[in-house]
Amino acid sequence: MVLRKITVEGNVYLYKLINGFELNTEMATLEITIFLEGFKQTPLKISFLTWEDLYAGNPLKTGVNLIRLPANEIELINLNRPKYIRECILYGLKMGWNGKNKPEYIEGLKILTSLGFDLSSLYPKDGFIMAHGKEYPK
Template sequence: MALRKITVEEHFYLYKTTCGFGLNTDIATFEITIFLKDFKQTPLKISFTTWEDLCDGNPLNTGIKLTRLSNQQTEVINLNRPKYIRECILYGLNNGWNGKNKLESVDGLEILESLGYDVSGLHPKEGFTIAHGKEYPK
């Protein structure tokens, strides 16, 4: 996938998103890698570990309704939207990343929680297969 471009606080960034999942498992990842222009050796890497639906795919890639705890409003979250990439960059900047330094991979669900979303439905469940938003015992 080609790198996409975004400007945040007058700085130019490049980013890419990737999805992955393990074989014989219902656990999936959605990863965002963000670079400050001309600094590809020091990316901000954000990993969202969630479940994978065989029909619908990764919920953060295709879109999932999450509730904002402060006002109980729901919003469809699709991490491919620049709005969420911007929030990830701001989170990184507020937590010590400046584009020129390397950080450990960031837990993306923590970012969504910091934005006030209830992410409890995104956590992988042990011992269950998740299909169409419902849990079924294996």
């Protein structure tokens, strides 16, 4: 997999997106791994857990309309776009990652929530599901 480059606040970062899915469920993981250039041993790892469609794929990778509250504006979210990678890096920096230290695991949906998006359309319809040792809305 080829690493892509992005510059944020004067620093060069390399990143990649990887899909995964939970067996016997309709849940999918999209993981973004970001490195400060020259520091591959201390990546920022962000995992987005959502539903997965057999034909459409992961909504955050193929694109999904989400409502940004409180303005009630609709925005097409596709995590392949550098705009959202930049937001992930800024969130990681805000949480104490500097590219040279190894941060804790970050739940990506928290980033989208911090940007004001209503994420209810990303969760499956009923109940909860266990994934990555945690309970998520279903």
